[in-house]
Each structure stands twice: as C-alpha cells, then as structure tokens.
Amino acid sequence: MRRRYERLSRFPEGLLVTGDALCNFNPIYGQGMAVGALDALAMRDCLRAGATALARRYFAAAARAVDPAWRLAAGADLAMREAEGSRPPRVRVLNAYVRRLQRAAAHDPAVAVAFGRVTGLLDPPSALMRPAVLWRALRG
Ligand SMILES: Cc1cc2nc3c(=O)[nH]c(=O)nc-3n(C[C@H](O)[C@H](O)[C@H](O)COP(=O)(O)OP(=O)(O)OC[C@H]3O[C@@H](n4cnc5c(N)ncnc54)[C@H](O)[C@@H]3O)c2cc1C
Known part of the structure; x- marks a missing residue:
C-alpha cells in the first residue's frame, strides 16, 4: 500500500x-x-x-x-493470479522475463548476483536488462 x-x-x-x-x-x-x-x-x-x-x-x-522497490514488488504481486489489478502488456512481459531470470538464477551465479543486487536495491531494475544478463536469462 x-x-x-x-x-x-x-x-x-x-x-x-x-x-x-x-x-x-x-x-x-x-x-x-x-x-x-x-x-x-x-x-x-x-x-x-x-x-x-x-x-x-x-x-x-x-x-x-x-x-524502484514499489515497481518491483507491485509488478511481482501481479504475477499471482489472485492479485487484483490491471496487467498492461509491459507488466506481463516483465513478469515472464523475471520467471526466466529466476529459473536461470537457480544455476547461473552471475544471474543470481544480478537479481539479488536489484531486489536488494543496490542496482536499479534496468540492470536486469543489460545485454549480459538478458542473454544469460534467455539462454538459461
Ligand atoms: C512478517 C514481516 C517480515 C518482514 N521482513 C522484512 C525483511 O526481511 N526486510 C525488510 O527490510 N523489511 C521487512 N519487513 C518490513 C519491516 O518490518 C517494516 O518495513 C519496518 O518495520 C517499517 O518500519 P516503520 O518504523 O516504518 O514502522 P513500524 O516498524 O511498524 O513502527 C511503527 C511503530 O509505531 C508504533 N505506533 C503505531 N501507532 C502508534 C501511536 N498511535 N502512538 C505511538 N506509537 C504508535 C508501533 O507500535 C510501532 O512500534 C517485514 C515485515 C513483516 C510484517
């Protein structure tokens, strides 16, 4: 809230x-x-x-x-079916990407560190869109 x-x-x-x-x-x-x-x-x-x-x-x-924290948390809540709220294409694409990112982070330490730094508010969410992270997430 x-x-x-x-x-x-x-x-x-x-x-x-x-x-x-x-x-x-x-x-x-x-x-x-x-x-x-x-x-x-x-x-x-x-x-x-x-x-x-x-x-x-x-x-x-x-x-x-x-x-940044609000966008991360509110966007992630909208990935849950039971959460109320509109899901514009931007949120749906982002949540699909975060799901891939989390799967890749389970076995790729570089992705895990990048994800942890963003959720820990050390880096802005845009850091997850850097080519090196994007490539590892999509490949992973
Ligand atoms: C289950 C749970 C897990 C959490 N885990 C994490 C975590 O891992 N990491 C993290 O960063 N955050 C976490 N949080 C969030 C974190 O606890 C809060 O963001 C933080 O405590 C907020 O601090 P605050 O000082 O704003 O409010 P509060 O800590 O709620 O302090 C408000 C104080 O005001 C007092 N108060 C209220 N009304 C009055 C009044 N009328 N007169 C006098 N005093 C009053 C209350 O008694 C309370 O002591 C978690 C929260 C919960 C519920």
Whole structure:
C-alpha cells in the first residue's frame, strides 16, 4: 500500500511521514526496512538544505527512493493470479522475463548476483536488462 503524499498540494508544517506509513510492501520481498532507510537518507538531505518547502521536497525525494522497490514488488504481486489489478502488456512481459531470470538464477551465479543486487536495491531494475544478463536469462 502506497500513500502518494508527494501529490498533495498542501501539507501541515512540522510533520513528515516515513517508512511503512509512506509505503508498505508485501513482506515476502523483504524491502520495508531498506526503503525506510532510503527515506531516512532523503529526509537527512532535505533537512540539510533547510526548512523551506520541506514537505514538498522531502515527499518528492522519498517518492524517488520508493519507486524502484514499489515497481518491483507491485509488478511481482501481479504475477499471482489472485492479485487484483490491471496487467498492461509491459507488466506481463516483465513478469515472464523475471520467471526466466529466476529459473536461470537457480544455476547461473552471475544471474543470481544480478537479481539479488536489484531486489536488494543496490542496482536499479534496468540492470536486469543489460545485454549480459538478458542473454544469460534467455539462454538459461
Ligand atoms: C512478517 C514481516 C517480515 C518482514 N521482513 C522484512 C525483511 O526481511 N526486510 C525488510 O527490510 N523489511 C521487512 N519487513 C518490513 C519491516 O518490518 C517494516 O518495513 C519496518 O518495520 C517499517 O518500519 P516503520 O518504523 O516504518 O514502522 P513500524 O516498524 O511498524 O513502527 C511503527 C511503530 O509505531 C508504533 N505506533 C503505531 N501507532 C502508534 C501511536 N498511535 N502512538 C505511538 N506509537 C504508535 C508501533 O507500535 C510501532 O512500534 C517485514 C515485515 C513483516 C510484517
């Protein structure tokens, strides 16, 4: 569940929202604390720049921190038949690719590392589209 505070035009002064209150994930992905830490870094950087328009700056920065994990987790949830939500072609193709990637990762350490780095939020999801990973996943 994601709350899009960055889309609000007004927000009370002296209050910020972080961690699970901003976005909470299906626990099977193990991303909640990592994203909470990224929110904290975004908050630190925004506070260093002063208090002017703090909420607007912070929520925009936090949204950028949350986005990759949210896309991964929400997209992966849609691979489950019982999950409600629309599945545009982009999501269906991506989930089919991730299934191949996971099969390849079971016996190809390079693919496993690439996948782990993305789910661990060390690399952006686009890292899984690098030619070397793509080739190994499709071949595997
Ligand atoms: C089963 C499970 C497994 C998970 N596994 C992982 C994992 O492997 N890796 C990972 O990164 N994340 C994991 N998570 C997610 C992670 O636990 C959360 O993302 C993280 O705890 C969120 O921290 P938070 O401080 O935002 O919220 P919370 O940890 O929920 O802290 C909120 C605190 O506020 C308190 N509170 C609530 N209301 C009030 C009130 N009115 N007044 C005062 N206090 C109040 C609560 O008691 C609580 O202590 C998992 C979550 C679950 C449920």
